[in-house]
Amino acid sequence: xxxxxxxxxxxxxxxxxxxxxxxxxxxxxxxxxxxxxxxxxxxxxxxxxxxxxxxxxxxxxxxxxxxxxxxxxxxxxxxxxxxxxxxxxxxxxxxxxxxxxxx
Amino acid sequence: xxxxxxxxxxxxxxxxxxxxxxxxxxxxxxxxxxxxxxxxxxxxxxxxxxxxxxxxxxxxxxxxxxxxxxxxxxxxxxxxxxxxxxxxxxxxxxxxxxxxxxxxxxxxxxxxxxxxxxxxxxxxxxxxxxxxxxxxxxxxxxxxxxxxxxxxxxxxxxxxxxxxxxxxxxxxxxxxx
Numbered sequence: 001x002x003x004x005x006x007x008x009x010x011x012x013x014x015x016x017x018x019x020x021x022x023x024x025x026x027x028x029x030x031x032x033x034x035x036x037x038x039x040x041x042x043x044x045x046x047x048x049x050x051x052x053x054x055x056x057x058x059x060x061x062x063x064x065x066x067x068x069x070x071x072x073x074x075x076x077x078x079x080x081x082x083x084x085x086x087x088x089x090x091x092x093x094x095x096x097x098x099x100x101x102x103x
Numbered sequence: 104x105x106x107x108x109x110x111x112x113x114x115x116x117x118x119x120x121x122x123x124x125x126x127x128x129x130x131x132x133x134x135x136x137x138x139x140x141x142x143x144x145x146x147x148x149x150x151x152x153x154x155x156x157x158x159x160x161x162x163x164x165x166x167x168x169x170x171x172x173x174x175x176x177x178x179x180x181x182x183x184x185x186x187x188x189x190x191x192x193x194x195x196x197x198x199x200x201x202x203x204x205x206x207x208x209x210x211x212x213x214x215x216x217x218x219x220x221x222x223x224x225x226x227x228x229x230x231x232x233x234x235x236x237x238x239x240x241x242x243x244x245x246x247x248x249x250x251x252x253x254x255x256x257x258x259x260x261x262x263x264x265x266x267x268x269x270x271x272x273x274x275x276x277x278x279x280x
């Protein structure tokens with residue numbers, strides 16, 4: 001009969017080393033990759049919206065309307081670039097609120 | 104220790120890289136070992152990485168009801184179950200188990216006990232493996248395991264008892280040979 005202690009030892013015999021910098025680096029690398037992907041998606045979405053607005057604006061024959069749309073596009077693009085970290089934080093917060101709601 | 108873990112989580116929720124690194128260093132061995140027993144050696148590290156990423160993104164959702172350790176293992180368990188559901192990953196994992204065993208056999212002659220243990224673990228259900236790994240290998244009480252695995256206390260007791268019997272049966276034969 002194998003004692004619980006011996007069984008526990010056997011089950012732990014497959015454990016990796018207590019200090020494993022490579023594993024930690026893999027986690028951090030994966031996190032950065034995720035961040036980059038999120039940022040890319042947000043920037044791509046902003047670019048698509050910008051292109052749409054530009055297309056609608058320049059299709060117009062009215063010069064004032066065209067100028068206003070162009071100014072709006074530039075302001076919007078600037079806001080997108082500046083607010084990426086804020087948007088990511090907002091998404092994180094929403095996710096944690098939703099997760100805590102589930103719990 | 105428990106207070107220190109809670110403080111680490113609080114710092115992580117504020118975006119502290121240092122606290123995140125410390126938490127990984129503190130628990131990576133236990134989480135990876137648990138996942139090796141539950142999901143097999145091939146998927147374990149992948150799921151463990153996902154687990155720590157989930158800790159980074161949802162540290163704010165920790166309410167302090169359960170211990171940090173239980174909370175961490177509950178995330179690992181949910182991730183392992185999620186991975187189990189995908190049929191493609193299941194097929195990959197099965198191939199991975201075989202591949203890993205073959206590689207290990209080629210690299211060195213593995214201790215007979217370890218091979219027998221893997222075989223015995225493979226004969227248990229996923230839930231039984233998880234309960235056995237937490238209670239026998241990582242010193243969780245039945246109540247803590249019940250919290251981490253989100254199973255009733257009676258179910259945990261029965262899983263541990265049956266799992267222990269099965270392991271003893273297989274490993275006992277090995278010891279007698």
